[in-house]
Amino acid sequence: MVKSDNKYEYLPKKYQKKHSLLLYYNDIIANILKMADEKNLSSVKLELRTGDVIPENCDDIIQWMFDNGYNEEAVQCLNAHLLFSLGKDLIMYLHESFSCAERGKVTVAYATSRKPIQDTFIYLCWLLVNPEEIANSLLNQEPSKYDLRNKEERKKTLLEEAGKEVDLIIPGNVMHEVIYVKGAQNGLSSAWDQSLHLVTNNRNYPTEKGNLNFVFADNEIWNDYWCVYYEKMPVIINFIVEVFVKCFERVIDASEEIVCFNRFLRDMKMMNSSESMIEKNVLKEIMENVDISCEYCKKNLGSDTTIISEFYKDFLYTCPHCFNHGYVGDYFSEVLNDELRIKGSSATVKNH
Secondary structure, X not given: OOOOOOOOOOOOHHHHHHHHHHHHHHHHHHHHHHHHHHOOOOOEOOXXXXXXXXXXXXXXXXXXXXXXXXXXXXXXXXXXXXHHHHHHHHHHHHHHHHHHHHOOOHHHHHHHHHHHHHHHHHHHHHHHHXXXXXXXXXXXXXXXXXXXXXXXXXXXXHHHHHHHHOOOOOOHHHHHHHHHOOOOOOOOHHHHHHHHOOOOOOOOOOOOOOOOOOOOOOHHHHHHHHHHHHHHHHHHHHHHHHHHHHHHHHHHOOOHHHHHHHHHHHHHHHHHOOXXXXXXXXXXXXXXXXXXXXXXXXXXXXXXHHHHHHHHHOOEEEOOOOOOEEEOOOOOOOOOOOOOOOOOOOOOEOOO
């Protein structure tokens, strides 16, 4: 992530705030994945009943837990592992898409965004909406049963329910149109298909006679698709991040204060990337009532003018004590009395 006064080499100025927002969302997911590795968050503390012993040669600890009546712990362990694995898959593609978009490689940006948005994200929604069901499906059903590619009504329902869980402003059925419905005027299907195939036969966007998709495109066409990317992607990625974070907050059993503080930061960054800016004094008032520590020296960052300004307009902040840089895109789990509100960090059952 870069400071806001840095210049992009290729990206037009009108897209730079939106692009910085996408990188901020990338930072959030990356930081959570880092935290998950450092604190073994895909592990659970298992209190064995009298007489129960985990076999030394046990190849599938999750199945053993289900077979021996530790269903709740098994679902918790499996779904935490699933969440962070999906997160890694998600960020691998999205980071590449953002990088290509910044450099004007528009078709590659679209091509690399399709899988994480159309495939990976819907499983995150399923994990949020019904964690027990997805765990049971993965463990006990054939892949054809939990393959959602051709189950449009199911995907629409999951997006709608996930949208309600995270208080999404845009209705889930509208997001379904944007992500999945071929021929939808506000959708991305045409851009995705045309960026992946030289010839498309879909009646909504057939390749014209004598043409090959994007091969003979002029600057006007490239700029149109560049514009659409920065119109749609921040909205979609915002939804993805909110679902991912909500699932993560269940894993760590985050307090309401921590949830609200981090949501405020994300909402502030989203609004500040558009014309609807939150007043800086609102951030100052909130930060005066929380205790955020530097990840390096562990001292309180405080709420002086410089820190407030950096949190407000930038994506990096400078510790006033050790002068190391930290990411505003971190998930702040230590905001009250320096207390880390994560349960089960002393785990004894681990996923690898």
